[in-house]
Amino acid sequence: GHSYTKYNTWEKIVEWTGNLAKKYPNLVKKVDIGKTVEGRPMYVLQVGNANSATKAIFMDCGIHAREWISPAFCQWFVKELIKGKNNIRELVKSLTFYILPVFNIDGYVWTWTEDRMWRKNRSPSDDGNCVGTDLNRNFNISWCDIGSSTEPCSEIYCGATAESEIEAKNVANFIRSHVDSIKAYISIHSYSQMLLYPFSYTYNLAPDHKELDEIAKGAVSELKGLYGTSYTYGPSASTIYPTAGSSDDWAYSVGIKYSFTFELRDKGKKGFLLPQSQIKATCQESTLAVAYIAKYVLAHS
Ligand code: 0X9
Ligand code: ZN
Numbered sequence: 001g002h003s004y005t006k007y008n009t010w011e012k013i014v015e016w017t018g019n020l021a022k023k024y025p026n027l028v029k030k031v032d033i034g035k036t037v038e039g040r041p042m043y044v045l046q047v048g049n050a051n052s053a054t055k056a057i058f059m060d061c062g063i064h065a066r067e068w069i070s071p072a073f074c075q076w077f078v079k080e081l082i083k084g085k086n087n088i089r090e091l092v093k094s095l096t097f098y099i100l101p102v103f104n105i106d107g108y109v110w111t112w113t114e115d116r117m118w119r120k121n122r123s124p125s126d127d128g129n130c131v132g133t134d135l136n137r138n139f140n141i142s143w144c145d146i147g148s149s150t151e152p153c154s155e156i157y158c159g160a161t162a163e164s165e166i167e168a169k170n171v172a173n174f175i176r177s178h179v180d181s182i183k184a185y186i187s188i189h190s191y192s193q194m195l196l197y198p199f200s201y202t203y204n205l206a207p208d209h210k211e212l213d214e215i216a217k218g219a220v221s222e223l224k225g226l227y228g229t230s231y232t233y234g235p236s237a238s239t240i241y242p243t244a245g246s247s248d249d250w251a252y253s254v255g256i257k258y259s260f261t262f263e264l265r266d267k268g269k270k271g272f273l274l275p276q277s278q279i280k281a282t283c284q285e286s287t288l289a290v291a292y293i294a295k296y297v298l299a300h301s
Contacts, residue, residue: 004076005280007068010040010109013101016075017043024082027092034170037123038106042170047081048096055301057294058175058256059186060100063135063247065107065118066272067190069264069282074101074188076283077290088287091294098178104135104167117272121167125152126160133159136187137243138168139250142201147243158245168247175251183301184258184293185251188286191271192240192263193231195220195289198252200236201244208257209235215258215296219289226285229265236261258297262286 002008002016020028029046061074080088102108106122120132130153137148137158144158163169197212216233252259265282
């Protein structure tokens with residue numbers, strides 16, 4: 001069965017999603033946001049008992065298929081919102097969380113069945129030779145301009161056009177239709193132990209640089225407090241590398257000021273193959289950082 005301290009197959013995650021919605025009908029709702037290119041339904045979990053006027057936070061995991069700790073974290077975080085300590089559980093009284101546990105479902109399934117190191121989605125390219133677009137290069141912000149490739153065989157292929165990929169389009173449509181209530185966007189990746197904020201498509205500092213930097217500083221300090229895990233933080237372009245067409249820059253560009261990308265454990269020793277024995281600690285410490293951001297957003301937006 002499903003386990004929060006193991007990596008779960010897509011089938012187990014689907015079952016878990018359904019069970020949560022059944023068990024906590026007032027707190028958890030499944031929102032269908034469309035299908036993947038291979039026809040799998042994408043569900044956002046809406047967690048919170050607040051009404052439509054409430055501020056919301058959108059968080060996605062698993063935009064890159066091989067980063068297995070990321071979906072594990074989204075599952076863990078949902079659990080914490082439902083049955084964690086008081087200070088986490090009380091967040092759902094005043095905030096709505098929209099959580100997409102696996103963004104790139106087809107790719108995730110592919111990493112379980114065919115190629116553990118697969119990164120992109122599974123859409124066939126026009127030239128017919130290579131499969132997959134990098135969903136974190138497919139958003140409509142300075143699309144395919146830097147840190148991206150027009151070559152379909154590349155790991156950082158930006159796709160035929162901005163939002164050419166149905167998975168990116170589904171997420172963008174959902175965010176656009178809730179943009180008035182969504183105050184923060186959080187995207188979970190691995191690895192490198194970093195907390196990044198805009199911009200990524202340019203080295204220019206974002207208009208909200210100072211505030212985002214303060215929040216990131218506070219969040220990584222919370223995270224470190226639990227097990228001493230060190231994170232670096234800063235604007236994405238200079239802290240990791242420049243990328244255009246990424247989801248966090250796009251979310252920022254549509255007016256979601258509090259936009260962050262996490263790169264979870266580790267720093268490269270195991271990389272994408274983070275052992276299951278580290279799931280619990282990684283999720284516990286990261287929960288503190290996300291909760292810090294949520295509390296800040298609640299108080300300042
Ligand atoms: O290349 C990426 O998309 C991210 N690194 S990963 O190893 N998880 O693939 C870095 C994204 C940095 N860019 C933004 N935060 N926009
Ligand atoms: Zn990634």
